[in-house]
Amino acid sequence: MKVSTMAEMMASGQTPEVLFWVGCAGSFDLRAQKITKAFATILDKAGVRYAILGKEEACTGDPARRAGNEFMFQMMAYQNIQILNGYSIKKIVTTCPHCFNILKNEYPVLGGNYEVIHHTQFLQELIEQGKIKFTDSNEWKGKSITYHDSCYLGRANEIYEAPRKVLESLDMELREMKRCKSKGLCCGAGGAQMFKEEEKGDKRVNMERADEAIETKSDFVASACPFCNTMLSDGIKNRDEELGTEVLDIAEIIAKAIQ
Amino acid sequence: MAIIAQILFIILTATALYLFGKNLLKIRRNILIGKAGFANDQKARRWKNVFLLALGQKKMFKKPIVAILHLILYVGFIIINIELLEIMADGILGTHRIFETYFEQFGLASLYNFIINSFEILAALVLVACIVFLVRRNILKLKRFMSNDLAGWPRSDANYILIAEIILMSLFLIMNAADTETHFIISASLQPLLSGINSNTLFIIEHTAWWLHIIGIYIFMNYLPYSKHLHIILAFPNTYYAPLTPKGMMHNMPEVQNEVLYAMQPELAPTGAAAPASFGAKDVMDLSSKNLMDAYSCTECGRCTAACPANITGKLLSPRKIMMATRDRLEEVGKNMDLNQKFVSDNKSLLHDYITVEELRACSTCNACVEECPVSISPLDIIMELRRSLIMEESNAPQEWNSMFSNIENNFAPWKFAPDDRDAWTNQA
Numbered sequence: 001m002k003v004s005t006m007a008e009m010m011a012s013g014q015t016p017e018v019l020f021w022v023g024c025a026g027s028f029d030l031r032a033q034k035i036t037k038a039f040a041t042i043l044d045k046a047g048v049r050y051a052i053l054g055k056e057e058a059c060t061g062d063p064a065r066r067a068g069n070e071f072m073f074q075m076m077a078y079q080n081i082q083i084l085n086g087y088s089i090k091k092i093v094t095t096c097p098h099c100f101n102i103l104k105n106e107y108p109v110l111g112g113n114y115e116v117i118h119h120t121q122f123l124q125e126l127i128e129q130g131k132i133k134f135t136d137s138n139e140w141k142g143k144s145i146t147y148h149d150s151c152y153l154g155r156a157n158e159i160y161e162a163p164r165k166v167l168e169s170l171d172m173e174l175r176e177m178k179r180c181k182s183k184g185l186c187c188g189a190g191g192a193q194m195f196k197e198e199e200k201g202d203k204r205v206n207m208e209r210a211d212e213a214i215e216t217k218s219d220f221v222a223s224a225c226p227f228c229n230t231m232l233s234d235g236i237k238n239r240d241e242e243l244g245t246e247v248l249d250i251a252e253i254i255a256k257a258i259q
Numbered sequence: 260m261a262i263i264a265q266i267l268f269i270i271l272t273a274t275a276l277y278l279f280g281k282n283l284l285k286i287r288r289n290i291l292i293g294k295a296g297f298a299n300d301q302k303a304r305r306w307k308n309v310f311l312l313a314l315g316q317k318k319m320f321k322k323p324i325v326a327i328l329h330l331i332l333y334v335g336f337i338i339i340n341i342e343l344l345e346i347m348a349d350g351i352l353g354t355h356r357i358f359e360t361y362f363e364q365f366g367l368a369s370l371y372n373f374i375i376n377s378f379e380i381l382a383a384l385v386l387v388a389c390i391v392f393l394v395r396r397n398i399l400k401l402k403r404f405m406s407n408d409l410a411g412w413p414r415s416d417a418n419y420i421l422i423a424e425i426i427l428m429s430l431f432l433i434m435n436a437a438d439t440e441t442h443f444i445i446s447a448s449l450q451p452l453l454s455g456i457n458s459n460t461l462f463i464i465e466h467t468a469w470w471l472h473i474i475g476i477y478i479f480m481n482y483l484p485y486s487k488h489l490h491i492i493l494a495f496p497n498t499y500y501a502p503l504t505p506k507g508m509m510h511n512m513p514e515v516q517n518e519v520l521y522a523m524q525p526e527l528a529p530t531g532a533a534a535p536a537s538f539g540a541k542d543v544m545d546l547s548s549k550n551l552m553d554a555y556s557c558t559e560c561g562r563c564t565a566a567c568p569a570n571i572t573g574k575l576l577s578p579r580k581i582m583m584a585t586r587d588r589l590e591e592v593g594k595n596m597d598l599n600q601k602f603v604s605d606n607k608s609l610l611h612d613y614i615t616v617e618e619l620r621a622c623s624t625c626n627a628c629v630e631e632c633p634v635s636i637s638p639l640d641i642i643m644e645l646r647r648s649l650i651m652e653e654s655n656a657p658q659e660w661n662s663m664f665s666n667i668e669n670n671f672a673p674w675k676f677a678p679d680d681r682d683a684w685t686n687q688a
Contacts (some may be wrong), residue, residue, distance in 0.1 A: 022681075024672040033684045042686075054682040058671035066624050067660050068539065068643070068650035070512045072667055074519040105508035110516060151625040156507025182630050186568040191624030195673055196659040199621040202573030209568075212447040 001044050006087045016121075018087060019089050021103065023096035024059050025226035027151045031233070032226035038255035039095050039119055044130040045258055050093075056083050060102040063102035067192040074110075077102075079158040081112035091115045093122045095251060097152035097225045098190075104157070118153060120163040120224050120250050127169050134170065134257045144173040145253075146218040148209065149184035150225035163250050164254040170257055175216040185209050187231035194227050210235025214243065261353045268350035268473075275477035281637070282484035283551025286555060289593040292602075295546030297500045305499045305519070308635070312498040318633040328388040335385040339378050339431070345475055356438075372443070379435065379445040382428040389421045389428075396421075403561035408580045413487065413559055420488050423479050430472040440544050493556040494634040501635035502548050506626045506666035509643060512538070542608040543589045546644055552638040554586035561637055563628035569621040576621035577637035578628035584613040585641060610645050616655065 009016055018097035020043065026036040043050050044124055084092075092114050094100050104116035126132045145167060153159045160181045167174055179185045187207030188198065210232055213221045221236070222228040226249070233247045270409050311317045316333070319326040345358045354360070362371035395403045396417060409417075421594075435446035436453060439461060453461060483489050502508075514535040521528035540546045563578035564570050570577050588609045607613075619642055628638045649655045656664070663673045671678050 003682075005523075005682070022684075024674065027681045027684065028672055028674055028676040033687075036684055037687070052682065052685075054685075055679060057681060058678075059667045059673060061667070061674050063663055064667055065509060066643075066646075067663070068646035068648075069656075069664055070404045070515045070538065070651060071519065072664055074515050076667065076671075078519055078523055101505075101507040105505050105512070151623070151627075152507055156629050157505050173301040183566070183627075185571075186625035186627065188568060188622045188623055191622050192660065192663070193623045195663040196620075197658050199569070199574045199576075199617055201569070201575075201597055201621075204567045205572050205623065208572050235391065 001041065003040055004051045005056070006051045007054070007056070008087075008106065009051045010087065014049070017049045018091045018093050019084075019087075020050045020052050021094035021096075021099055022052055022057060023091050023094060023099045023226070026095055026231075027057070028228070030231060035095055035226060035229070035249040035251055038249065039251040041255050042123070042126070042132065042251060042258065046126050050123060050129075053083065060099050062102050063192040063195055064099040065106075066190070067195075068186075069111055073195050077107060077110050077112070078185075081107060084112055093117050093118070093119055093247070095119045095224075095226065096148040096229070097156075101152045101156050116161070118157075118159060118224070120153070120166060121159065123166050123250065123254055124162045132254065133259050135259050138170060138257045139234065140170045140172050140253060140257055142173065143220060144169065144216075144218040145176050145220045145222050146175045146177055146213055146216040147180075147222040147224075148177070148187065148213065148228055149181060150223065150228050151184070151186050153224055154184050155182055163222070166250055166254065167222060175218050177212045177216055179212065185212065185230040187225075187230045187235075189227035194230075204235070206231040206235035207238065210239050212257065214239060214245065218245070220253075221245055222250055222253065223247055224250050239253055265351060265353045271474070271477065272347070272350070275481060279480050280485070282481070285593060286484055286489075288596075289589050290551045290555065292544045292589070292592065293546050293551045294544070295547040295549075297548060298502070298652050299500075301503055304503055305501075308498045308501055309495055310371070312501075312633065313494045316633070328391055330658050331381070331384045331388045332392075333491075335381040335388075336424075339385070339428075341382055342375075342431075343473075343476065346469070350473065356441075375435070375441075376444040379432065379443050382431050386425055386428045389425045393418065393421050393608060403565045406561060406564065406577065406579075408561065408564065408577050408583065416486050416488075417559070418614075419482075420486065421504075423475065423482070427472060427475050427479065430468045430475060434465055434468035434472060436497045436616050437461050437468060467551055487557065487559045490556050490558040490634060493552060497538075497552055497556040498635045500552065502549075502637070504631065506629055510640075512647075521685050535650070538651035539649070540641070540644035541610045541648045541652065543585060543592055544602070545648070546585070546609075546641060550585065550641050550644070551589055552640075554589060555672065556634050557582040558634070559583060560633070562631040562633070563636075566627040567630045568623060568625060568627065574618075574621040575615070580643075581614060581618070581638045581641055582636060585609060588613045609641070610648055614645060614684065616649065619649065620657070622646075 016179065020040065022036055023031040028035070058079055059076050060080060061073035064076065065073035092103055094103065094116070095117060100118045103112070103114065107114070123132070147163055149160065164174060166191060185208065186205060187209050200241060213232060214236065221232055223232060229247050229249055236243065236245050236247065302382055316326060316330060345356065347357060348357045359371050362368055395401055432446050432449060435441060435443050436449040439450065439458070456464070483492070515538065518534070537545065543551060557579070559578045561581060564580070567576060567578050592602055595605060622639070622642045624639060624643070626639060666673050666675050670676055
């Protein structure tokens with residue numbers, strides 16, 4: 001499978017339908033790379049003409065801004081917007097809710113105006129349009145799964161239904177945790193917490209959430225954010241090594257089910 | 260004798276209204292210390308929020324039983340206060356149930372009875388709701404009411420309000436019961452208790468209850484500006500001015516945006532432009548007026564803190580405490596201004612003296628507190644403004660964050676990876 005960059009597409013006189021914004025976790029983190037590859041595979045199989053920025057992509061500035069470092073954020077935003085506008089990008093899809101939030105809500109005021117969608121929304125569209133076809137022996141059918149709402153997808157942007165609809169299209173049994181949707185509990189990574197030790201307390205946030213996920217006794221845990229994925233995987237592993245409940249991104253689940 | 264009572268009533272009313280107005284103006288002034296003004300675009304959407312959230316109590320109904328009890332208090336409070344019109348008219352004119360006389364003249368005696376009966380039913384319901392709320396706070400000891408946030412005055416404040424409402428409602432019912440010419444739905448059932456008392460004493464009881472009731476209302480009104488109960492007024496403007504943007508959106512800092520722009524494209528920099536004085540918020544005057552109105556609108560219910568992942572897992576952060584600290588500091592700054600005509604530095608600030616670094620660092624910006632608040636308060640916005648000051652004014656960051664910053668600067672990612680490897684995954688795809 002060939003993944004083209006914007007530069008390559010431009011050179012061959014092509015314009016992609018959509019830019020796949022991979023994000024730092026999706027680019028570098030070994031676990032998140034699997035999500036990236038799964039989503040790229042889906043795009044490929046669904047016949048979507050897409051491109052990535054490749055080496056020209058840089059951090060959106062989210063962790064810097066949330067930590068309080070507005071200068072660093074503005075520097076990154078300036079560079080990214082120059083690149084994106086230089087390629088006349090119209091539509092962006094991303095597998096990271098933090099990138100999604102910044103690109104969609106915080107770049108426009110700085111001169112970066114794009115249609116930005118999250119990969120769960122894009123997957124829902126592809127399924128509804130019949131561009132994704134599941135294999136007859138879909139291995140997920142009847143399996144139970146609990147979906148963890150990412151704060152930056154859920155409360156921050158009120159996207160609760162798209163990821164659930166995608167899971168339901170696989171005939172999976174969706175089990176909700178006690179705190180879900182607008183009341184969903186954070187995994188503990190947001191606001192640049194991912195990049196520092198937690199403050200003093202009596203429990204880790206990811207353990208609190210992992211316990212809730214385990215309580216549903218689901219076969220799998222679904223996430224739609226690479227950071228939530230890390231936090232919940234760590235939490236579940238910590239709580240119960242033998243249980244071995246896998247935390248999978250929605251893209252990974254779909255990738256395994258398509259023809 | 261009657262004329263003295265009338266004059267006394269007018270003086271009392273005027274004093275109560277004057278003091279109340281004066282204190283409200285002071286609160287208005289304090290709120291306007293804030294930096295940015297209020298957003299007032301998309302008026303239709305804003306009014307919709309007022310109707311749904313403030314009038315309609317939409318978020319309260321996430322907990323239906325409490326919501327119904329609260330609705331009784333709220334509707335009862337507004338409707339029973341219509342009776343104040345008659346009380347005021349009687350007080351000023353020296354009459355007795357002046358509206359009843361008028362209603363009778365127009366053949367509407369039964370309508371008057373219906374209105375007062377409704378007030379009495381509501382008064383009885385309010386009484387019951389207040390007792391349930393007192394039990395919840397003091398006997399059932401609900402977790403969010405037991406937190407250290409409320410230690411001392413705030414816990415008493417909540418109880419004072421409930422007790423005051425019970426007293427006011429009781430006085431209203433006693434007053435009606437002692438008026439033996441009337442037979443209203445609730446107070447009539449109290450009348451047998453007063454059967455042995457002669458009419459002179461009953462007259463004194465009725466009038467004493469009447470006076471205590473109206474004095475009680477004036478005291479209650481003047482207590483509002485000092486109390487968490489101020490939300491009964493500020494819930495309305497606060498929901499009106501609530502941000503209409505997605506919760507995930509942080510507000511931009513044009514001053515920093517421009518600094519970066521001029522560094523990148525020096526030809527755009529205006530000559531002699533002064534650098535901004537400070538970044539983020541160190542004290543209340545650096546916050547926005549909406550942040551400050553938030554602080555006065557908070558009724559300390561603690562729904563935010565009960566939903567906060569940091570607080571749930573035992574961290575120091577409590578969004579409710581952030582709001583209470585902001586109001587406390589703002590009141591202190593207000594008193595300072597009263598004393599010195601303008602604010603004179605007291606070597607204190609919201610950051611550090613009222614809200615500690617440890618609290619700010621625990622926030623995962625998950626928006627659970629913002630989502631929970633029934634009156635559209637954003638503790639998160641204040642937390643972020645204080646974080647901005649910590650980083651940009653004091654360079655106060657944990658070591659790991661400093662590494663993250665330098666990774667972003669040098670490697671364009673928060674981790675130390677070679678930028679050239681950003682698309683390395685494509686080789687294995």
